[in-house]
Amino acid sequence: MLKNKLKIGGSWIAILVLIVVPSIIYGDKFFSTTNAFNVLRQMSMIGLISIGMTCVILTAGIDLSVGATVALAAVLSAMLTEKSVFLAIFVPVLAGIFIGAVNGFIIARLKIVPFIATLAVQMAVRGIAYIITDIKSISVSEHAASFAILGRGYLYGIPIPVLILALVLVIMGFVCQRTSFGRSLYAIGGNEDAAKMMGIKVARNKAIAYVLTGAFSGLAGVILCSRLGAGQPLSGTGWEMDAVAAVAIGGTLLSGGVGGVWKTLSGVLITALIGNIINLQGNVNTYVQQIVMGAIVLVVIIIQRRTQMKES
Amino acid sequence: MGNEYILEMKGISKSFSSVKVLHEVDFRIKKGEVHALMGENGAGKSTLIKILTGIYSRDGGTILFDGKEIHPADALEAQKAGISTIYQEISLIGQLSVAENIYIGREIKKHGAIDWKAINEKSRELLAGLGLDIDVTKVLSSYGTAIQQMVAIARSILIDAKLVIMDEATSSLDDDEVKILFNIIRKLKAQGISVLFISHRLPEIFEIADSLTVLKDGSLVGEYRTADLTRKELVSKMIGHDAENIVEVKRTYRKVSGEEYLKVSDIQSGIKLKGLNLTIHRGEIVGLAGLLGAGRTELARVIFGIDRKDKGEIWIDGKPVEFKLPAHAIGHGLAFCSEDRKVEGIIPNLTIAENISIANMKEVSRFGVIHHAKQRAVAKEYIEKIRIKTTGTDQKIKNLSGGNQQKVILARWLSMKPDFIILDEPTRGIDVGAKKEIEDLIREISAEGISVLLISSEFEELIRNCDRVEVLRDGKNAGCLRGEEITENNIMSLIATGKVETGGGQSE
Numbered sequence: 001m002l003k004n005k006l007k008i009g010g011s012w013i014a015i016l017v018l019i020v021v022p023s024i025i026y027g028d029k030f031f032s033t034t035n036a037f038n039v040l041r042q043m044s045m046i047g048l049i050s051i052g053m054t055c056v057i058l059t060a061g062i063d064l065s066v067g068a069t070v071a072l073a074a075v076l077s078a079m080l081t082e083k084s085v086f087l088a089i090f091v092p093v094l095a096g097i098f099i100g101a102v103n104g105f106i107i108a109r110l111k112i113v114p115f116i117a118t119l120a121v122q123m124a125v126r127g128i129a130y131i132i133t134d135i136k137s138i139s140v141s142e143h144a145a146s147f148a149i150l151g152r153g154y155l156y157g158i159p160i161p162v163l164i165l166a167l168v169l170v171i172m173g174f175v176c177q178r179t180s181f182g183r184s185l186y187a188i189g190g191n192e193d194a195a196k197m198m199g200i201k202v203a204r205n206k207a208i209a210y211v212l213t214g215a216f217s218g219l220a221g222v223i224l225c226s227r228l229g230a231g232q233p234l235s236g237t238g239w240e241m242d243a244v245a246a247v248a249i250g251g252t253l254l255s256g257g258v259g260g261v262w263k264t265l266s267g268v269l270i271t272a273l274i275g276n277i278i279n280l281q282g283n284v285n286t287y288v289q290q291i292v293m294g295a296i297v298l299v300v301i302i303i304q305r306r307t308q309m310k311e312s
Numbered sequence: 313m314g315n316e317y318i319l320e321m322k323g324i325s326k327s328f329s330s331v332k333v334l335h336e337v338d339f340r341i342k343k344g345e346v347h348a349l350m351g352e353n354g355a356g357k358s359t360l361i362k363i364l365t366g367i368y369s370r371d372g373g374t375i376l377f378d379g380k381e382i383h384p385a386d387a388l389e390a391q392k393a394g395i396s397t398i399y400q401e402i403s404l405i406g407q408l409s410v411a412e413n414i415y416i417g418r419e420i421k422k423h424g425a426i427d428w429k430a431i432n433e434k435s436r437e438l439l440a441g442l443g444l445d446i447d448v449t450k451v452l453s454s455y456g457t458a459i460q461q462m463v464a465i466a467r468s469i470l471i472d473a474k475l476v477i478m479d480e481a482t483s484s485l486d487d488d489e490v491k492i493l494f495n496i497i498r499k500l501k502a503q504g505i506s507v508l509f510i511s512h513r514l515p516e517i518f519e520i521a522d523s524l525t526v527l528k529d530g531s532l533v534g535e536y537r538t539a540d541l542t543r544k545e546l547v548s549k550m551i552g553h554d555a556e557n558i559v560e561v562k563r564t565y566r567k568v569s570g571e572e573y574l575k576v577s578d579i580q581s582g583i584k585l586k587g588l589n590l591t592i593h594r595g596e597i598v599g600l601a602g603l604l605g606a607g608r609t610e611l612a613r614v615i616f617g618i619d620r621k622d623k624g625e626i627w628i629d630g631k632p633v634e635f636k637l638p639a640h641a642i643g644h645g646l647a648f649c650s651e652d653r654k655v656e657g658i659i660p661n662l663t664i665a666e667n668i669s670i671a672n673m674k675e676v677s678r679f680g681v682i683h684h685a686k687q688r689a690v691a692k693e694y695i696e697k698i699r700i701k702t703t704g705t706d707q708k709i710k711n712l713s714g715g716n717q718q719k720v721i722l723a724r725w726l727s728m729k730p731d732f733i734i735l736d737e738p739t740r741g742i743d744v745g746a747k748k749e750i751e752d753l754i755r756e757i758s759a760e761g762i763s764v765l766l767i768s769s770e771f772e773e774l775i776r777n778c779d780r781v782e783v784l785r786d787g788k789n790a791g792c793l794r795g796e797e798i799t800e801n802n803i804m805s806l807i808a809t810g811k812v813e814t815g816g817g818q819s820e
């Protein structure tokens with residue numbers, strides 16, 4: 001157990017550095033509750049997606065459709081605010097679950113490689129989002145004032161999206177560590193044939209991983225819509241790569257079988273902190289920002305791998 | 313009720329892409345008996361088992377288990393019916409902990425959540441019962457093949473099974489571990505549980521099996537009581553003709569007086585090797601005997617540049633060498649056929665021909681372009697020489713039977729025509745007939761001047777083939793036997809006590 005805690009050491013040290021150094025440089029501007037909540041709220045949506053993505057990657061899969069799912073969920077949510085807040089929250093999540101189920105079916109049943117399967121689904125879902133909106137942003141209905149609470153509200157002084165992320169994280173952490181389903185993800189990613197021979201329901205559990213990812217992406221879309229007060233068909237573009245990066249930075253192997261959602265939290269935090277720091281620097285050209293971001297991510301991953309190799 | 317058979321398979325047929333590998337096979341096992349399934353590599357043993365456990369679907373036939381007809385569609389269903397299986401291929405998961413490998417799929421739960429403490433505790437107890445005292449929270453891949461095999465055994469006896477299937481479970485175990493396993497099998501039997509046992513080691517069959525079924529080329533040869541058969545009779549049933557010169561232990565040692573080829577002195581590395589010496593002459597076959605963990609494989613890995621040494625020196629042809637990479641060793645004319653062929657050796661989706669020539673591309677290429685005809689010719693030569701059972705040189709290696717995959721890997725190294733070859737358990741999992749052919753081939757290449765280091769846990773193999781046997785014990789040399797001194801007794805007592813019991817050989 002102690003060993004397990006030490007293992008995540010590498011990325012948490014990186015996080016510490018990313019907090020201490022800017023605190024010294026920027027002082028209050030960085031090291032404040034407001035900014036901390038800013039970072040956390042920024043990362044809550046990618047965080048949710050990354051948790052699902054972790055499950056998928058543990059099985060040695062990948063889900064490229066999450067960004068498109070976010071967009072479709074967001075526009076559905078905005079449209080449904082006309083009807084009721086309840087529908088605006090639940091229908092998009094159901095849509096996410098449905099997309100996940102389609103992914104799961106194609107991958108687990110039809111045995112199409114995840115990369116191709118989810119790429120195809122990504123295109124289709126994005127297309128649907130374009131068609132139903134005519135590629136226009138859809139505003140949240142004025143009568144649905146309470147809908148904004150989800151993305152912008154606070155509970156006990158903590159932003160609600162952050163609370164949602166924390167809740168999902170705790171639940172999924174438990175699922176991965178303490179349930180048969182969770183462990184089977186590791187077994188499948190470790191050696192799918194062996195898992196099958198051990199009597200694990202490989203196809204079913206793989207599919208569930210995609211369904212979960214779909215559900216979390218749908219939820220992320222609803223939060224996004226609530227925060228922006230609008231559903232945009234172009235939103236969520238490239239998020240799948242941000243999520244994959246966060247999972248990898250956290251230390252979950254893309255080859256499957258090793259990692260976990262708490263590790264992914266560290267990966268999400270690292271990317272969010274880097275983004276925040278670059279933002280504080282101000283007046284940096286966005287393209288330069290991207291280069292810097294890429295460079296830092298690379299450095300963090302190299303350090304990660306180094307420490308991991310030493311541990312094993 | 314009142315049925316004395318736990319399992320009755322009738323008229324089982326199976327084809328893989330139009331090649332028929334099982335022809336209406338009848339197979340049955342009584343309640344509470346240990347039943348061996350015998351046959352050459354590729355006879356169809358593993359296939360029959362996989363049909364029983366739902367990994368493969370059958371083309372025809374019925375399966376009665378415990379009096380009821382079953383149609384297992386996957387491994388889980390077979391497990392639920394009461395069939396527990398150790399497959400020939402490693403069927404565990406390296407990245408998970410030892411304890412989890414034992415319990416996955418049927419975790420111990422408390423309030424609906426997995427109870428890791430209980431799982432670790434129980435695993436520790438279970439393995440202790442198998443004579444294994446290891447850290448069960450460490451990942452499985454950090455342990456060697458033998459321990460992994462014991463973990464698989466632990467897993468299989470944990471299920472509440474009526475039939476336990478062991479497909480070559482003993483192939484990577486040493487004598488002591490086999491003894492422990494046999495005790496467990498006897499316990500299972502006493503509880504009325506049946507055991508289906510597969511092994512190419514005949515002494516094991518005669519020790520543990522009550523009855524046996526022989527398959528040949530996918531057809532049933534017959535069902536026999538073990539006590540009614542002699543070893544020779546069994547072998548001739550398996551190979552389909554007289555077994556005269558196969559089962560006999562015939563010595564072939566020679567006095568090798570060629571020049572010294574390899575010299576290793578005072579090798580120390582980690583905690584496994586504590587100062588080992590070894591000399592091999594040109595064209596000599598030197599055996600390495602010892603228990604698991606005595607340092608045999610470790611020594612080979614250091615020589616070949618896979619592991620680092622802390623101290624000591626290696627000379628080849630009188631010149632000191634130090635290989636940092638296996639590639640350097642290969643460049644120097646060395647070859648190493650490792651014991652862990654399943655993991656290290658096979659490239660599943662490549663053909664037999666490709667798998668053989670992969671370490672020796674130069675030989676089959678012209679101007680850097682692979683010459684397919686040449687590649688196939690090499691493969692063909694070995695398919696005949698060591699009787700690899702296949703539909704042709706272009707069959708994917710993953711579709712061969714376990715023993716035949718091993719033969720392909722062996723062919724890879726033998727075809728390199730190295731100056732020196734290290735063979736780590738070369739005949740593990742290989743049937744008696746092919747074993748003889750492989751041994752003949754080893755002697756043939758040594759006659760051509762190739763030096764051989766033969767690591768083997770089978771004393772008979774050492775006795776039959778070696779000019780000299782070096783016995784290791786606890787990472788040190790325990791003694792050296794040559795010629796007539798190489799006997800089972802001498803090897804055993806050197807392993808056990810470090811001394812030779814009666815006169816004869818002395819360590820040097």
Ligand SMILES: Nc1ncnc2c1ncn2[C@@H]1O[C@H](COP(=O)(O)OP(=O)(O)OP(=O)(O)O)[C@@H](O)[C@H]1O
Nearest residue numbers: 328333353354355356357358359711712713714715
């Ligand atoms: N998946 C497959 N596709 C095609 N052929 C196969 C497949 N699996 C097995 N075979 C063929 O079926 C035959 C029987 O194989 P099987 O593995 O049952 O042999 P075995 O008796 O277990 O041999 P061994 O002692 O080497 O383990 C072999 O000729 C093999 O090439």
Ligand SMILES: [Mg+2]
Nearest residue numbers: 358400713714
């Ligand atoms: Mg087999």
